[in-house]
Amino acid sequence: MRTNTFLIIFLLLGLYETAIAQVFENYSWQTLECTGEPVARHEAAFVEVNGMFYLLGGRRIQEVSIFNPKTNTWTSGAKPPLELHHFQGVSYNGMIYIVGAHSGKYPHETPVPDVYNYNPKNDSWSKCFEMPQDRLRASTTASIYKDKLYIAGGIIDGHWDQHVTWFDSYDFKTQTWERLPDIPRYRDHATSVVCNDKLYLLGGRVTSGKIKKVFELTVGEVDVFDFKTRTWSTMEQKVPTQRAGCTAIAIKDKILFAGGESTAQKEAHNELECLDTKTETWSRLSSLPEGRHGTQLIWFNKKLYTASGCGNRGGSPELKTILSFSKI
Template sequence: MKKTRSSISKLKYFNVIVFLIGVSSFQFAAAQSLEGYSWETLETNGDPVARHEAAFIEVENKFYLMGGRRIQDVSIFNPKTNTWTSGAKPPIEIHHFQGVTFKGNIYAIGAHTGEYPHEIPLKQAYVYNPKKDSWSTGFNMPEGRVRASTTANIYKDKLYIACGIIDGHWDGHVKWFDVYDFKTDKWTKLPDAPRFRDHATSVICNDKLYLLGGRVSSGKIKKVFELTVPEVDVYDFKTGKWSTLDKPVPTQRAGCTSICIGDKILFAGGESITQKTAHNEVECLDTKTGDWSTSPNLITGRHGTQLIWHKNQLYIASGCGQKGGRPELITIEKFSK
């Protein structure tokens, strides 16, 4: 039978709907299926360089552990073989940043360099090219708004950085929120976040940016670890406005990490004044209801690293096992069925 234009259009429309339902169902299934997961410490071929206040990022099925205090090799993990190899060192010390990827490159933006407690915010981005195993300098930070220990996320080909601190762990807290357009090479100032925070984490989930955890590091008044931030602040990209969730994070901490899976956000790791050992809690925010629940704890508490969601499995590596800067870890954990 010959198909009319009308029937073809209806068929295309039906296929699109089926596809979208399939994507949504997959995301829902992925989020719900975590109930049967557990953590394990992987046996690996080789070890990464021990570090913290670093990035842990996936590019084309390999994981890149980079930055942290001191100038160190990039550590590259192949999850197929559980093997660590080494990559190029950055040109300078880069730490306290939330790594992001864009078009195959990894960006370190809103980072510190130098020693505690007066670390210096870097005035430009540093870019690692995994294919070439090479570093280069990138665009400048927004004029007059240079700070570090920010959060960073990519949304629709633009880079968003929030909050941070100007003077290491000492003073100069800011609520600034800025967006960088890769196409125009320009920064735009956006509405300030509702509150100050550094050592925080942010994640984009369903067209909204969630700011979680962190603290107001205040060495000047001898309160570096004490002033943790409980509130979850949310920026809606559709309305261009900030709001604050009714329910704060269950466990206050800084140096934490987060990731979005379906409609859920996992919030993990960190450090606080309440304990010497780094936090191993993994807490789950349902973005649809605003409710929190608990997930299985990390085997080893750690702070100053990131989570990776890869082929329905969650990974975390390195970081620091206690409040402060020691001991730096070399273990990698996987959360799977």
């Protein structure tokens, strides 16, 4: 009887993986031919607002690169008031927010003490509110859930030391910060995504230049915060491919997890993996034609996009290409 039970469970898991794959079975990647080109960058944000895509930040002070997916055209926007990199960009009420960012050069980058926003309507930058001064760090994750901004983890001293497990939220309506239960483990260069009233932390590493382990200490566990119970748990299944500088996005009950860097290879990762949050099982989708880290994913009109980033582990080469994953 026990053998039959295990067999049934095995078959069901196989069916779940098949079902996940079938959602994207007619999808394929293509490198888009565009008019104009973006500024090459990495450790930056790629965010959609009102049908337009925005590449913001990255090392050096660089103008915003704006993509129109209807015409496959790139145009230029304003430069930020200072260098902003190593952050996960988010949009809220038509504005793009840069929170938990670093500024400065490797390996002792410094956390930016303020949150900045970019207004796509008038192509302008502004300083909007301060980070919690006693919990200042960068290379955090960032997600929006019900009028609140959530940031998790990070590191204080660039790529060197002082990792934290802090978890905080900012209420846009009351304009106040709140300390929340610490995340279960250290991680920076990670990504977060909200799916079905839960926040998922995926990927990342414990960047430790002080002990000469910048890329080695990747994190495989998926930590999950339940907004209803305000508690953390950890999934049994780790991410299939451990990496940092990665990106993720939620599509209904699924989370797509892509890109990144690790010591497993010189090239940036091109894996696209899918987590079914209902069954907590993983499947593998078609790989990106060109791996990259230090950028984000956009899901728009049933197409997946990613742009720019870095093609190898570390800081070069910075890319100018934009990829689309869509039905054939």
